[in-house]
Amino acid sequence: MSLMRLAYASEATFEAKPVEKGVEPHVARILMTSRRNNAKGKLVGGLYYGNNRFFQYLEGEEDEVRKTFDRILKDERHRNVVTLIEEPLEDRTFSNWSMKYVPLSRDVRRFLESQGLEAFEPASFTSDQCEDMIELVRNSSHDQKLVNHDDTRTVGDTPQAFSPGLKAGLIAAALCLLGALFFAGSML
Template structure:
């Protein structure tokens, strides 16, 4: 069995939708399908989605990697697919990941800043930048969390403790409680 590795970049053809359960719905479906197919084909690798762009890295049996890449090339959720790396490897470097997903993280932000990149545009990565991105994915500590790359929010922002809906509900409940206390007080 000959092993190979392949990295590609592509643009998403879908318009990003509001996040559900921490990840853009189209990306969540891609991840679920990829994890199932990659586990069956004994492929390992990682995916990063940001700025409506994908960077994906695959390792495994050459035939399985090529079959998977052919499916990606035919997938209408991708356009402008660019092969960044395609070469044999002696050993796997990703273990136990059918498809690791890396959300926007300080590591990715630092990587982009260190390279003088304003946006995540992997199709223009140099060979060295591809290797750094692969290493970043490999070493990510996000352990399969499904989190969306939210371009409107920077990694320096403090996460909100309550969602807007929960905040509104708490405000309404507080106002009702005050109203009830006021009404009860006026009855005395």
């Protein structure tokens, strides 16, 4: 069987809802379904959603990619689908992602700035911009964390490593440990 890769852009037909758990709820459902279906077809790739637009990249066996893209074309959650890349592929470039979601809104903002683009409109990407976006998706290192492109944090903001509850629990555990050490030391 031959491998192929395909990238497309489209516009969402749904009205974006407030972000839940780091991702727009419609997009979260798309991701869950895509991950399940793509794993069955041994497809890999990535998805980015921002400015009410999708950019998706797929690679795998040609029959599976085409079957998946046919299903995508019929999906009523988006319209104005534009194929950006559709070509043979010698080797897979994504290792183990059934559908990676790009959580790096700062990286996408930097990408847009470096390209002189004011908004995320992937249907108008040049070939080079499309390849750069695929590379951005491929190199995203945040595993399965989901963060919306329209995140309002600024570039200088950093996410917290621990939730407030976890911090409180760690502090309580540390105090208990210090108390036990102090008590044990006084017994000597």
